[in-house]
Amino acid sequence: MRLLALVGLACSLAASTAGAQSSADDLYRMQDVETRWISPENPTGASGSGGRVNRGAKGAAFIVVPPGASVDLADIRGAGIIHRIWISGTVPRNPEQRRLVRLLMTWDDATAPAVDVPMGDFFGASLGLAVPFESALLQNPEGRSFNATIPMPYRTAARIRVVNEAPSYALIWYDINYSIVKAHADDVLYFHATWHRVPRTAPGTDFEILPRVTGRGRYLGTHVGVVGGHEAYRGTWFGEGEVKVFLDGDSTLPTLVGTGTEDYIGTGWGQGTFRGRYHGSLVSDEKADLYAFYRYHLDDPVFFQRECRVTLQQMGNAPIAKVKAMQAAGAPAVPVLVLDLKGEPVMDIRKAAPDIHLLLDAQGLPPFDDPRHPQGGVNYYRSDDVSATAYFYLDRPVNGLPPLAPAASRIDGMRERVWATQR
Numbered sequence: 001m002r003l004l005a006l007v008g009l010a011c012s013l014a015a016s017t018a019g020a021q022s023s024a025d026d027l028y029r030m031q032d033v034e035t036r037w038i039s040p041e042n043p044t045g046a047s048g049s050g051g052r053v054n055r056g057a058k059g060a061a062f063i064v065v066p067p068g069a070s071v072d073l074a075d076i077r078g079a080g081i082i083h084r085i086w087i088s089g090t091v092p093r094n095p096e097q098r099r100l101v102r103l104l105m106t107w108d109d110a111t112a113p114a115v116d117v118p119m120g121d122f123f124g125a126s127l128g129l130a131v132p133f134e135s136a137l138l139q140n141p142e143g144r145s146f147n148a149t150i151p152m153p154y155r156t157a158a159r160i161r162v163v164n165e166a167p168s169y170a171l172i173w174y175d176i177n178y179s180i181v182k183a184h185a186d187d188v189l190y191f192h193a194t195w196h197r198v199p200r201t202a203p204g205t206d207f208e209i210l211p212r213v214t215g216r217g218r219y220l221g222t223h224v225g226v227v228g229g230h231e232a233y234r235g236t237w238f239g240e241g242e243v244k245v246f247l248d249g250d251s252t253l254p255t256l257v258g259t260g261t262e263d264y265i266g267t268g269w270g271q272g273t274f275r276g277r278y279h280g281s282l283v284s285d286e287k288a289d290l291y292a293f294y295r296y297h298l299d300d301p302v303f304f305q306r307e308c309r310v311t312l313q314q315m316g317n318a319p320i321a322k323v324k325a326m327q328a329a330g331a332p333a334v335p336v337l338v339l340d341l342k343g344e345p346v347m348d349i350r351k352a353a354p355d356i357h358l359l360l361d362a363q364g365l366p367p368f369d370d371p372r373h374p375q376g377g378v379n380y381y382r383s384d385d386v387s388a389t390a391y392f393y394l395d396r397p398v399n400g401l402p403p404l405a406p407a408a409s410r411i412d413g414m415r416e417r418v419w420a421t422q423r
Contacts, residue, residue: 034180038074040173045076062089065101065170070163074176079184082152084177085160088145090170091119095128095419099410100166107154107190107397114397116404117195119162121389123148124282126225126292127418128411131282133275137220137296137391150220150391152191155184165407189217189393194401196387199412200229203334203381206244206311210390213399214307219245220391221278221296224312227385227417228289230331235286236322239271240379241313243295248306256302261312265295288421296391310390316382323378324369332383335359335368340376385413 034047040060042050053059065071091097098120105115120128123146124138132143139147152158158178164170194210201207209222228234239261244254258264262271266279271291273284278299283292302308315336318326326333340355357374359365366372404410 032182036080036178036180038076038174038176038178045074045176045178062171062173065162065164065172067164067167067169070161071172072159072161073172073174074158074160076154076158076178077156078180079155079182080158080178080180081154081184082158082176082178083149084175085148086145086175086177087119087123087147088173090168091172092123092125092130092140092144092146094166094168095120095130095414096411097164097166097168097170098125098128098130099414100164100407101170102163102165102404104159104161104163105152105191105193106157106159106161108156109159110397112398113161114190114192114394114399115194117193117389118404118410119146121195121223121225121387122146122193124223124294124389126223126294126387126389127227127283127290128414129225129283129292129418129422131292133280133282135275135280135294135296136277136298138223138294150191153184153188154190154397155188189395190397191391192394192399193389193391194399195389196402196405197385197410198387199385199409201314201383201386203314203332203383206241206313207386207388208309208311209243209388210308210310210392211401212246212307212309213392213394213401215395216305217303217308217392217394219297219302219304219308219310220393221294221298222310222388222390223294224292224386224388225283226289226291227413229383229385230326230329232326232329232331232333233316233382234289236316236318237270237286238289238291238314238316238382238384240317241315244311244313245302246307246309246311247302247304248308250309254311261293265293283422285422290418290422308392312386312388314382314384314386315379317377317379320373320375320378323380326380332381334381335378336381337379338374338376339379340374385417 036045038045040063091101099118101119103119103122104113106113130143137150241261243258243264245256246254271281271284273281279295281293283290323333336359338357
């Protein structure tokens with residue numbers, strides 16, 4: 001079938017950071033913190049140091065990052081918590097830069113970044129497509145700016161860096177809003193994010209939204225992009241695949257498993273476009289076979305004590321004749337289930353319960369191309385181009401995941417297959 005609320009998350013952090021992150025009920029309470037903004041007009045966030053250029057007449061509203069260059073947006077010393085990051089300029093409006101400008105975040109001078117993600121994908125522009133939306137964690141009000149309101153605590157230092165791997169100059173306007181705090185409690189976790197892409201998934205091998213991470217932490221959620229892997233799939237349903245969360249020693253079978261891709265993001269029986277606080281579908285183009293969607297686990301927290309891994313099946317559904325046509329056209333299509341409604345409409349079954357044929361468990365069935373094979377709608381493994389950003393907290397500033405893929409592989413085929421079709 002097709003975390004505590006953000007306020008609650010903020011409240012829990014408030015209790016452990018001397019009140020750094022307020023809940024709505026605490027708006028009127030004084031807190032023992034110092035407020036800072038970092039922007040091009042005050043790149044250090046130092047007290048009394050903003051607006052120095054051009055006698056305060058907006059002389060340094062943005063920075064220029066040449067091709068191949070890297071720039072630190074923030075380099076903060078001491079304990080604190082980042083509340084909000086806003087970015088505008090060329091990156092939110094240029095699909096190539098959205099994939100080729102990297103966003104890195106490093107906590108407490110760690111040996112590796114906790115975040116190393118294409119900037120567009122980090123802010124929810126999956127597939128390099130910027131769509132207006134507003135959610136509990138990320139916002140893009142008019143499709144041309146990026147906002148993140150994810151609490152990001154650190155104990156001794158925070159560094160946010162951009163690396164321009166695009167062939168064009170990146171012009172970046174930005175604000176980083178944070179609080180200076182005295183200290184954090186031991187149970188305060190570090191924010192992490194990771195992105196990766198598999199251009200051709202193997203049928204029956206689930207895509208990893210979050211590769212295995214170890215430690216104690218919390219899986220926050222994901223933004224996913226799917227590009228259909230074969231022309232023959234177009235016009236059919238892509239999203240029968242289930243999301244599975246493997247926790248704390250799970251091996252072959254997960255502890256948490258859903259019922260379908262669109263079910264995971266809170267809808268059902270297909271997937272149009274919608275934007276919600278905790279789940280949404282920003283791109284849904286059945287003709288082009290392009291999809292971008294998200295889910296956050298805020299009211300339904302996913303904690304892990306030792307390890308976590310999150311996967312998504314690539315599974316579609318189509319009438320049996322269409323699946324046979326896919327196979328004839330050379331499209332990867334491995335049937336796994338047939339639902340026989342016996343000629344009745346699914347929303348008004350009156351005569352008899354449908355037959356569900358589990359093809360991977362069944363024995364003695366005729367071959368799939370035999371007319372005697374059970375007829376009906378078919379769930380089948382397929383091969384797609386899938387990418388995802390996973391967001392999570394961890395009890396350490398380094399997550400041990402592989403580095404970000406090279407620039408060329410991040411945009412391979414995207415201009416022709418995605419960006420040219422969505423202008």
